[in-house]
Amino acid sequence: MDEGIILPGSGADIAGISVSLQGVTKIYDSGVAALGQLDLKVRKGEFVALVGPSGCGKSTALRIIAGLSAPTSGEVRVSYHGEEGRPGQGISGQAIGFVFQEPTLMPWTSVRENVRLPLKLARVAAAQADARVEEALQRVGLLEFAKSYPRELSGGMKMRVSLARALVTDPDILLMDEPFAALDEITRFRLNNDLLALWRNLRKTVIFVTHSVFESVYLSQRVVVMTSRPGRIAAEISVTALEPRGEEFRTSAAYTDYCRKVSAALAPSYSGRSAL
Amino acid sequence: MSAQRSAVENRRGFRLLRILLPALVLVLGLAAWELVVRINNIPPYVLPGPLLVLRTLISDWTVLFQSLLTTLLTTLEGFIAASIGGIALALLFNQSKLVEYSLFPYAVILQVTPVIAIAPLLLIYLPQQTAVVVCAWIVGFFPVLSNTTLGLNSVDRNLAGLFQLYGASRLQSLRLLKLPSALPYILGGLRISGGLSLIGAVVAEIAAGTAGAGSGLAYRIAESGYRLNIPRMFAALLLLSLAGIVIYGLLALISHLALRRWHESALGKEN
Numbered sequence: 001m002d003e004g005i006i007l008p009g010s011g012a013d014i015a016g017i018s019v020s021l022q023g024v025t026k027i028y029d030s031g032v033a034a035l036g037q038l039d040l041k042v043r044k045g046e047f048v049a050l051v052g053p054s055g056c057g058k059s060t061a062l063r064i065i066a067g068l069s070a071p072t073s074g075e076v077r078v079s080y081h082g083e084e085g086r087p088g089q090g091i092s093g094q095a096i097g098f099v100f101q102e103p104t105l106m107p108w109t110s111v112r113e114n115v116r117l118p119l120k121l122a123r124v125a126a127a128q129a130d131a132r133v134e135e136a137l138q139r140v141g142l143l144e145f146a147k148s149y150p151r152e153l154s155g156g157m158k159m160r161v162s163l164a165r166a167l168v169t170d171p172d173i174l175l176m177d178e179p180f181a182a183l184d185e186i187t188r189f190r191l192n193n194d195l196l197a198l199w200r201n202l203r204k205t206v207i208f209v210t211h212s213v214f215e216s217v218y219l220s221q222r223v224v225v226m227t228s229r230p231g232r233i234a235a236e237i238s239v240t241a242l243e244p245r246g247e248e249f250r251t252s253a254a255y256t257d258y259c260r261k262v263s264a265a266l267a268p269s270y271s272g273r274s275a276l
Numbered sequence: 277m278s279a280q281r282s283a284v285e286n287r288r289g290f291r292l293l294r295i296l297l298p299a300l301v302l303v304l305g306l307a308a309w310e311l312v313v314r315i316n317n318i319p320p321y322v323l324p325g326p327l328l329v330l331r332t333l334i335s336d337w338t339v340l341f342q343s344l345l346t347t348l349l350t351t352l353e354g355f356i357a358a359s360i361g362g363i364a365l366a367l368l369f370n371q372s373k374l375v376e377y378s379l380f381p382y383a384v385i386l387q388v389t390p391v392i393a394i395a396p397l398l399l400i401y402l403p404q405q406t407a408v409v410v411c412a413w414i415v416g417f418f419p420v421l422s423n424t425t426l427g428l429n430s431v432d433r434n435l436a437g438l439f440q441l442y443g444a445s446r447l448q449s450l451r452l453l454k455l456p457s458a459l460p461y462i463l464g465g466l467r468i469s470g471g472l473s474l475i476g477a478v479v480a481e482i483a484a485g486t487a488g489a490g491s492g493l494a495y496r497i498a499e500s501g502y503r504l505n506i507p508r509m510f511a512a513l514l515l516l517s518l519a520g521i522v523i524y525g526l527l528a529l530i531s532h533l534a535l536r537r538w539h540e541s542a543l544g545k546e547n
Contacts (some may be wrong), residue, residue, distance in 0.1 A: 055279045068437045098441055104434040107538040120452070121442040147536050169442075 016207040024074030036230035051215035057231025097166030100236040103158035105150040136164040156187035225265040235265035324507040332507040347492035354412020355473040362420025387418040395483035408480040415476035416469035423465030427458025463531040
C-alpha cells in the first residue's frame with residue numbers, strides 16, 4: 001500500500017476512499033451531543049486509530065459508520081468493491097466487520113458456529129461457508145478449538161474468535177471498538193502483533209478505537225485524536241514508522257516521540273474534564 | 277497431593293451427607309408418627325399410622341394407580357397447553373408492542389384471580405375434562421409467559437447489533453438469537469409451570485368434587501374424605517406429592533441437559 005503523510009480531510013483521491021464522514025453529528029434523544037461536526041476520510045487499506053477520553057463519542061462514530069446508529073446530520077459513505085453506499089442499506093453486512101469491546105459471542109454454540117454466523121445470516125451455501133470458517137479460524141490460530149464453547153476459552157482467545165467472525169465475510173473495512181481493552185498487557189501485546197500481521201496480509205481498512213495512546217501509535221498509520229462532548233477531531237498525527245513493526249518499534253525512540261505527540265494532543269480534553 | 281485427595285473425599289462425603297441427612301429425618305419422623313399413633317391408640321379414621329398408609333397404598337393400588345394416571349394425563353395436557361400458549365403469547369408480545377399492551381393486563385388478571393374461585397364457573401360452562409385442563413392451563417401459562425418475555429428482552433445488546441449489521445431477517449434473529457438467549461428463562465418458567473399444572477388439575481378436580489364424573493387423585497381424596505377413609509386420603513396425597521417431585525425432577529433434568537454446556541446456572545462452581 002502506498003505510504004506517506006495524509007493531510008486531514010484532503011480527500012485528494014476519491015476513488016481510494018473507503019470510509020468518509022462529512023459534517024456528521026449525533027445528538028441523543030436525551031439532548032446529549034455525542035458528536036460534533038465530524039469530518040473524516042479513511043483511505044482504502046489504511047489503519048486509523050481513534051483516540052480520546054471515554055465518552056468522547058468515538059464508539060458512537062464507529063456505530064454510525066457501521067450503520068448501527070443513524071447520524072443526526074451529515075453524510076456517511078462506505079465503499080465496497082468499488083461500489084459506494086450508505087451503511088445499513090444492504091452494503092454494510094458484507095463490507096464491514098465489527099469487533100466489539102466484549103467478545104460478544106453466542107455462549108450457546110461452538111466457536112465454529114459463532115464464526116459461521118455472518119455467513120449463515122447471508123445464506124451462504126454450507127460447503128462454501130465451511131471452507132471460509134476454517135480459513136478464518138486458521139488466520140487467528142484457533143482451528144483446533146473449533147468445537148469448544150466460548151466459556152471454555154480465555155479472554156484473549158474469545159477476542160480472537162470475535163476477530164475471526166469479523167473476517168469471515170472478507171469485509172473491506174474492519175471496525176474495532178476498544179477490542180483489547182479488557183485484556184491483560186501481555187495478551188494485548190500479542191494480539192496487537194497478530195492484528196498487525198493480519199492487516200499486512202489482508203490490507204483491510206481498519207478503524208480502531210482505543211483509549212490507549214501506546215496502542216494507537218503502535219498499530220496505526222494515522223492517529224486521530226478526539227475531544228470530548230461533543231466529539232470533534234482535535235488533531236491528526238501520521239505515524240510513519242518502518243514496516244513491519246514489531247517489538248523493537250515498541251522500545252524505539254521514534255515510538256516514544258509519537259506517543260508524546262499524541263499525549264500532548266490529548267491533554268487539553270483531559271484538563272478540560274478535570275476542571276468540571 | 278494428599279490435601280487435594282482429602283478435598284475430593286470431603287466433597288464426596290458432603291454429597292453423601294446431603295442425601296443421608298434428609299433420609300434420616302424422614303425415617304425419624306415416620307417412626308415418631310407411628311409411635312404416637314400406637315401409644316395413644318389413635319383410631320385410623322382420625323390419624324392412620326404410616327404403616328397403615330403404606331398397606332392401603334398397596335391394597336388399593338389398582339384404584340389409586342388408575343386415578344394417578346388420570347390426574348397425570350390432565351396435568352400433562354394442561355402443561356403442554358400452558359407451555360405452547362405461554363411461549364406463543366410471549367413471541368407475539370415480542371413481535372408487536374400493540375398486542376402486548378392490549379393483552380398483557382388480562383394475562384395478569386387471569387394469573388392473580390385465584391383459580392379455586394374460577395374452577396366452579398368453568399365447570400358450569402365446560403365439560404368436566406376440558407374444565408380441568410383449562411384450570412391447569414390458567415395456573416401454568418403465566419410463569420412461562422413472563423419468563424419467556426423476560427428472556428426475549430434480555431438479549432445481549434451487542435449481539436443484537438451484530439445481527440443488525442449482518443442484515444438478519446426477523447425470523448433469523450428470532451431463531452438464532454432471541455430464542456437461544458431466552459432458553460434458560462423459558463426452561464425456568466417450564467419448571468415452575470410443571471408443578472403449577474399439577475396444582476391446577478388438582479384444584480379443578482376438588483372443585484368438581486364427587487359430583488363430577490372424574491376419577492383423578494384429587495377426586496379420590498375428596499371421596500375418601502366423605503367416607504372417612506383417611507388412610508386412603510393419605511395414600512392418594514402421597515402419590516400426588518411423588519408425582520409433583522417426579523415432574524419437577526424431570527423438568528430440572530431436561531433443563532440441565534439443555535444448558536450444561538454453556539449456561540452459568542448449569543455449570544459447576546469451579547468451572
